Amino acid sequence: MDISRHWRNRKQRYRLVGEVCPHCGAKLFPPRDVCPHCGMEAKTVETLVGTGTVYAFTTVRQAPSDFAEQSPYVVALISLDDGPMLTAQLTDLGDVEPYVGMRVEMVTRKLRNADDERGLIIYGYKFRPVLERALA
Template sequence: MEIPRHWRLKQQRYRLVGEVCQHCESKIFPPRDICPECGGEADTLYTFSGNGEVYSYTTVHEGPAGYDDSTPYTVALVKLDEGPTVTAQLTDVDEDSLQIGMPVEMVTRKLKNDGDERGMIVYGYKFRPRMAVA
């Protein structure tokens, strides 16, 4: 049971809330209060657009506890348009259509049950192939 951790991370997980450095304007995800680029203090919240592209990916066939019900699934390194690279599951995607450089967008989905079906449901970001607005 990790209820406090899930609660503490809800903003970054639900809607990609990170930080922006006041000194060098780097966008930071996940938030860490110190800019990894210039070392300055960075505690101004910044909501990412959710758009990015697949930097690399792999398919998981033997998932860890909590994720074993949803195998096989794809985990990708997604390079966000604003700069940072995040690790996340891809969803609504067919394995044979996957490719490096593929444009993706953030969606909020179920990640897992905390414990069993009696535990809280953990929601968070995944990425899917980008659906263009006409």
């Protein structure tokens, strides 16, 4: 079990902590310290808003062993309102069929059980349809 790898990424997983480039203003997620847009150093911490739209989605029916018990599940590319795109699962869909352009928001959910006899669980971001009451 690679605990330190998951612990190290906790700010990204739980709060979408990325970076903003002090030179060109681009927001970066995941953090990468060198701005891909202007090539300058970009280490200024910035927490992203966590809302966005679905760019594309698919249902995974042949899952890797770590995700086998969740299969089938929906994974998507999400264009964040802050600018970057990320990969995340869609959750809390209920009877809602996802669609390209669907408005979604970040929530914290269980990503998977760690392959660990102590029963550790890895949490992180997933995205759900934006709730009606949030819009009101």
